[in-house]
Structures are given as structure tokens and as C-alpha cells.
Amino acid sequence: MQSAISISASPALAARRSAGGDCAGVASGARSVNLRFCGLRKEALGFATVRRGVGSGTRQRALVGDRSCVRNLSVVAAASDNGSTPTKFDYDLVIIGAGVGGHGAALHAVEKGLKTAIIEGDVIGGTCVNRGCVPSKALLAVSGRMRELQNEPHMKSFGLQVAAAAYDRQGVADHANNLAMKIRNNLTNSMKALGVDILTGFGSVVGPQKVKYGKDNVITARDIIIATGSVPFVPKGIEVDGKTVITSDHALKLESVPAWIVIVGSGYIGLEFSDVYTALGSEVTFVEALDQIMPGFDPEIAKLAQRVLINPRKIDYHTGVFASKITPAKDGKPVTIELIDAKTKEHKDTLEVDAALIATGRAPFTSGLGLENIKVETQRGFIPVNERMQVIDKDGKLVPHLYCIGDANGKMMLAHAASAQGISVVEQVTGKDHVLNHLSIPAACFTHPEISMVGLTEPQAKEKAEKEGFPISVAKTSFKANTKALAENEGEGIAKMIYRPDTGEILGVHIFGLHAADLIHEASNAIALGTRVQDIKFAVHAHPTLSEVLDELFKSAKVDSLSPAKKPVAV
Ligand SMILES: Cc1cc2nc3c(=O)[nH]c(=O)nc-3n(C[C@H](O)[C@H](O)[C@H](O)COP(=O)(O)OP(=O)(O)OC[C@H]3O[C@@H](n4cnc5c(N)ncnc54)[C@H](O)[C@@H]3O)c2cc1C
Numbered sequence: 011m012q013s014a015i016s017i018s019a020s021p022a023l024a025a026r027r028s029a030g031g032d033c034a035g036v037a038s039g040a041r042s043v044n045l046r047f048c049g050l051r052k053e054a055l056g057f058a059t060v061r062r063g064v065g066s067g068t069r070q071r072a073l074v075g076d077r078s079c080v081r082n083l084s085v086v087a088a089a090s091d092n093g094s095t096p097t098k099f100d101y102d103l104v105i106i107g108a109g110v111g112g113h114g115a116a117l118h119a120v121e122k123g124l125k126t127a128i129i130e131g132d133v134i135g136g137t138c139v140n141r142g143c144v145p146s147k148a149l150l151a152v153s154g155r156m157r158e159l160q161n162e163p164h165m166k167s168f169g170l171q172v173a174a175a176a177y178d179r180q181g182v183a184d185h186a187n188n189l190a191m192k193i194r195n196n197l198t199n200s201m202k203a204l205g206v207d208i209l210t211g212f213g214s215v216v217g218p219q220k221v222k223y224g225k226d227n228v229i230t231a232r233d234i235i236i237a238t239g240s241v242p243f244v245p246k247g248i249e250v251d252g253k254t255v256i257t258s259d260h261a262l263k264l265e266s267v268p269a270w271i272v273i274v275g276s277g278y279i280g281l282e283f284s285d286v287y288t289a290l291g292s293e294v295t296f297v298e299a300l301d302q303i304m305p306g307f308d309p310e311i312a313k314l315a316q317r318v319l320i321n322p323r324k325i326d327y328h329t330g331v332f333a334s335k336i337t338p339a340k341d342g343k344p345v346t347i348e349l350i351d352a353k354t355k356e357h358k359d360t361l362e363v364d365a366a367l368i369a370t371g372r373a374p375f376t377s378g379l380g381l382e383n384i385k386v387e388t389q390r391g392f393i394p395v396n397e398r399m400q401v402i403d404k405d406g407k408l409v410p411h412l413y414c415i416g417d418a419n420g421k422m423m424l425a426h427a428a429s430a431q432g433i434s435v436v437e438q439v440t441g442k443d444h445v446l447n448h449l450s451i452p453a454a455c456f457t458h459p460e461i462s463m464v465g466l467t468e469p470q471a472k473e474k475a476e477k478e479g480f481p482i483s484v485a486k487t488s489f490k491a492n493t494k495a496l497a498e499n500e501g502e503g504i505a506k507m508i509y510r511p512d513t514g515e516i517l518g519v520h521i522f523g524l525h526a527a528d529l530i531h532e533a534s535n536a537i538a539l540g541t542r543v544q545d546i547k548f549a550v551h552a553h554p555t556l557s558e559v560l561d562e563l564f565k566s567a568k569v570d571s572l573s574p575a576k577k578p579v580a581v
């Protein structure tokens with residue numbers, strides 16, 4: 011069995027690095043031995059103990075019975091026109107795609123004793139490690155410091171005097187690149203150490219429980235997980251040259267810091283890069299198709315974020331417009347951007363700028379996977395799955411032994427969601443039924459300060475409450491009264507919780523403020539574990555900490571009555 015690590019991109023994968031088309035973006039840690047790394051909800055535009063070498067045949071027979079709960083679901087017969095069903099398998103589990111989703115699944119699989127292989131056609135770590143979470147957070151670490159050092163009144167308020175802050179662009183770029191390399195090596199080593207076979211080459215499904223990788227290597231697996239991720243989505247009419255009209259793939263290399271850059275799309279990528287670029291001296295203009303910027307966030311949080319992250323900075327914006335045509339800079343001419351009204355499609359404006367970053371969502375990376383061999387049709391490129399990540403074929407039936415996790419299924423385009431889905435699948439294939447509650451998965455935007463959220467926004471909660479006929483209440487607390495935040499001179503921020511006053515169920519929590527990305531986990535864990543407001547409000551928080559913002563939030567919520575089911579528990 012071939013077992014090697016590839017460092018260069020396969021031509022097929024390299025050619026498919028960015029997808030163009032006429033659908034728009036969607037929105038989604040990973041788990042490792044002792045590593046953590048760093049994904050939306052479908053929205054916007056309505057389109058808004060190592061077992062190497064152990065024969066897996068025996069294992070398979072033992073597990074079939076264990077998994078009867080899972081197999082009770084209506085599954086199609088495993089035989090197909092494109093190949094007979096194998097009876098003995100090379101592997102218990104084969105994963106196509108070694109991004110964070112694949113990595114999380116692989117590590118959990120070996121822990122569960124599965125003989126596991128992972129196929130990667132490009133570099134280990136996928137988007138998150140090489141072109142996403144990891145390098146972007148390295149750039150944001152720099153922008154946070156720059157912003158603070160440049161803020162004279164802020165420094166003065168601590169009694170500090172700092173000489174004019176400056177940066178070395180290549181040094182900043184190297185920090186991002188070095189971090190990506192380090193995390194990629196960590197990921198690779200963690201899989202090697204645990205005995206995951208890393209197979210190199212483009213993978214595809216050639217029949218039931220059969221996968222091809224590289225030129226003509228065919229292997230069989232009891233279960234297969236597709237974890238092939240996504241690429242930047244570039245709308246029609248936009249010409250990307252990688253220098254002046256770029257996607258996040260290029261921007262993360264920080265080859266230049268343009269004086270004036272248009273960012274098309276004010277979602278996660280747009281916002282995070284606006285933080286980086288403005289800290290490094292660029293002026294930013296947002297072009298957003300929907301009627302308000304940051305349309306994916308809870309409206310009240312977006313309003314505050316606009317007041318803090320947009321208005322005081324060198325940022326302006328056009329909303330309700332599409333960038334219908336973007337031409338890169340050439341022969342001394344600037345980048346030109348044609349704006350049309352999102353509703354009437356009439357021409358609105360032409361912008362001439364130094365650069366444009368296209369941040370209009372991501373497209374699934376699923377072509378060439380041989381899905382036709384198993385009668386699966388993608389939907390706008392996404393692989394259809396049920397709540398257990400089991401792949402659904404074109405007739406609406408479940409394809410036995412085939413799962414899809416991460417960005418490729420479009421449920422939630424976040425790194426930790428991909429990994430959690432992978433772990434959930436491994437639980438199922440090893441005999442434990444498991445359904446991941448996506449409403450308990452937190453998300454964060456790493457601006458300064460940060461925005462984080464879990465569960466429903468207020469409008470989403472209102473809609474659900476109206477449909478299902480239950481009351482909702484909203485509790486809010488401010489960072490302004492928090493000792494730790496004030497000691498840091500960072501009192502700008504709020505936390506907001508939407509909950510059911512009749513039962514105490516937490517429906518959604520949104521935080522804008524210092525370290526919001528870390529603070530959200532108390533709320534996401536509470537939702538995941540079904541902890542109610544009337545219970546969590548008695549939990550004790552250390553003083554003085556930012557977590558007291560959440561302590562106050564829970565304490566300020568009013569649950570109707572203390573029926574036995576709602577009685578507080580001793581903590
Ligand atoms: C700029 C940016 C910043 C981000 N920041 C965050 C963040 O802070 N937090 C967060 O949670 N998420 C973040 N995300 C999103 C996150 O990166 C993705 O949700 C996550 O990477 C999805 O993981 P995945 O395993 O599904 O796919 P990917 O990470 O895309 O990995 C898929 C892998 O499969 C390989 N592959 C594809 N097809 C084949 C094939 N046929 N054969 C073999 N190999 C194949 C690819 O080469 C790739 O390595 C960010 C994304 C971007 C672009």
C-alpha cells in the first residue's frame with residue numbers, strides 16, 4: 011500500500027482552486043491529539059489504539075450487527091451498475107480529503123480502532139490550515155497589535171507612550187506562512203503517529219465501497235467519507251488575476267498592501283480582511299449585495315459592529331449592489347468595478363481602485379468525484395446528506411456506507427463543524443447512533459473586537475416562536491460594567507441571549523466585545539448539553555474575568571416560574 015505525503019498540488023486540484031458560477035456563498039475546530047485549530051450557516055441571497063495491518067473483514071462482520079440502529083434507515087442496495095460490492099475490505103474507513111474535517115474523522119477513527127486511510131490530492135490541512143483559519147488568524151494577530159499600538163489615546167489611557175508603529179510587510183506575510191507550515195506539519199505528524207495511512211493523489215468513488223486515488227490505485231473500504239471541502243466562489247463577470255483582483259487564497263500571502271481596496275462581500279472573510287487591511291494602512295470600500303452590511307449577523311450585533319468596526323475606520327460601503335464586472339489593473343489603468351442595483355440590475359456606479367478582494371462565499375469542491383457511479387447528483391455543487399451526514403442519491407435514498415462532511419455538504423462552512431461532523435460519522439460507523447446538533451456549534455469572526463454567536467439570531471428565533479407558538483425573551487449585558495474589560499480599557503461590547511421564558515431553553519447567544527470568540531463556549535456547551543437558564547445562572551465565575559459578562563447575562567434572564575422541571579440544580 012502506498013503511503014506518502016504530497017507537498018505539491020496535483021494539477022487537477024490546482025486547476026479547480028477557484029470556482030466561478032452564478033450561485034452565491036454559503037456559510038461553517040478540529041480535533042487532534044493535542045492540537046487545536048481552527049468556518050456559516052446557509053444564508054445570504056437565498057442562494058443567501060491503532061489497528062494497523064489488522065484484517066478488516068472480521069471487524070466489519072462484528073460491526074454490522076452493532077450498527078443495526080443506523081442501518082434501520084432506508085438504504086439502497088449496495089450493488090451498482092458500476093461495480094459489485096466487495097466482501098473484504100482494505101480499510102475500515104477511507105476518507106477523501108485531508109482538511110480539518112478529514113483529519114478530525116481520521117483521528118477519531120483510529121481511536122475507535124478502525125484501520126483508516128486518508129487520501130489527499132494537494133497539501134495536508136486543506137483550506138483551514140493552508141488558505142483559511144490559520145494564516146488569516148496570524149494576520150489578524152498582527153492587525154490587532156498594530157491597531158492598539160497606533161491608538162494613541164488608548165495607549166495614553168494606560169499611561170503608555172509608544173513611538174509611531176510601523177511594520178515590515180514581508181515579515182507579516184512570513185508570520186502567516188510559517189504558522190500554516192507549522193500547523194500543517196503538526197497535523198501530518200499526528201496522523202502518521204497514530205497509523206493513519208496517508209495516500210497521495212486525487213480520489214474518486216468508482217463504485218460501492220470502492221475508491222480510486224492517484225493514477226490507478228483502487229482500494230476498498232467498509233465506509234467512505236467524502237471531505238473534499240470548498241474553493242473561493244467568484245461570481246460571473248469578475249476576472250481574478252491574483253495580483254489586483256484577488257480571492258482570500260491570494261490575500262493571505264499578503265504580497266501587497268493596496269492603498270485602496272474594494273472588498274466584495276461583507277461576510278466573515280470581508281470583515282476579517284477589512285480589519286487586517288485598515289490596520290496596515292489601506293482604505294476599504296465594501297460592496298454588499300444585500301441591503302445592509304454584515305447581513306449574516308444578528309441585526310443588533312451588526313449595528314454595534316458597524317459603529318465600532320466600520321464607522322470610525324477608513325471604510326465606506328455600498329449596499330444593495332452587485333459587482334457585475336471587475337477588470338484587473340493593467341497598463342497603468344486601475345481596477346475597474348461596475349456596480350449594478352441588486353434588484354433592478356440598473357447600472358449604479360463605476361469604481362476605480364487599486365485592488366479588489368472577492369469575498370462572496372465559497373463553492374463546494376466536488377467535481378470529478380465519480381458521484382455518477384453511485385447515482386448521486388449534487389445540488390449547486392453540494393453533496394446532499396441527511397442529519398447523519400449519510401449521502402442521499404438522486405432518488406432520495408441513502409447510499410450505504412457513504413458519508414460527506416464539511417464544506418462539501420454546505421451545512422455549516424466552519425472548520426470545527428467539519429471536524430465535528432467527521433467525529434459524528436465515526437461514532438455511527440462504530441455502532442453508536444449520533445446526530446450532531448448544528449444549533450450548538452459556535453461561530454466567530456476574529457475582528458478587533460471579536461464577534462461570536464451560537465444558535466438562532468433574534469429574527470430567526472422570532473420566526474420559529476411564531477410558527478411553533480411559544481414565547482421568547484431577550485436578555486442583554488454590557489462589557490461596560492465588567493471590571494476586566496474596563497481594566498483593559500475595552501468596555502465596548504454587548505452579550506445578548508434569546509431564550510424561552512416558559513422553559514428556560516437557550517435559543518441563541520451573540521457576543522460582540524473583547525475575546526468574544528472564547529467567551530461563546532459557555533453558551534454553546536450549555537445549548538449542546540441542554541442546560542437551561544435557571545440552572546446555569548447558579549454557576550460561579552471567577553472575578554474579575556470577562557466571563558462575568560455571561561454570568562450577568564444568565565442571571566438577568568427571567569424564567570416564568572420554578573416548576574419542578576425548572577428548579578435550579580446545586581452547582
Ligand atoms: C480565509 C478563510 C478564513 C477562515 N477562517 C475560519 C475560522 O477562523 N474558523 C473556522 O471555523 N473556519 C474558517 N474558515 C472556513 C474553514 O477553512 C472551512 O470551513 C474548513 O476548512 C472546511 O474543512 P473541510 O475539511 O470540509 O475542507 P477543506 O479544508 O477545504 O479540505 C478539503 C481537502 O480535500 C482535498 N481534496 C479535495 N478534493 C479531493 C479529491 N478528489 N481527492 C483528494 N483530495 C481532495 C483538498 O485538497 C483539501 O485538502 C475560513 C475559510 C477561509 C477561506
Ligand SMILES: NC(=O)c1ccc[n+]([C@@H]2O[C@H](COP(=O)([O-])OP(=O)(O)OC[C@H]3O[C@@H](n4cnc5c(N)ncnc54)[C@H](O)[C@@H]3O)[C@@H](O)[C@H]2O)c1
Nearest residue numbers: 035036037038049050275277278279299333369370371423
Ligand atoms: N472566522 C470564521 O469562522 C471564518 C472566517 C472566514 C471565512 N469563514 C467561512 O468561509 C466562508 C466564506 O466566507 P465569505 O465571507 O466569503 O462568505 P459569507 O457567506 O460569509 O459572506 C459573503 C457575503 O457576500 C455577499 N455577496 C455575495 N455575492 C455578492 C455579489 N455578487 N456582490 C456583492 N456581495 C455579494 C453576501 O451577501 C454575503 O454578505 C463562510 O461560509 C465562512 O463560514 C469563516
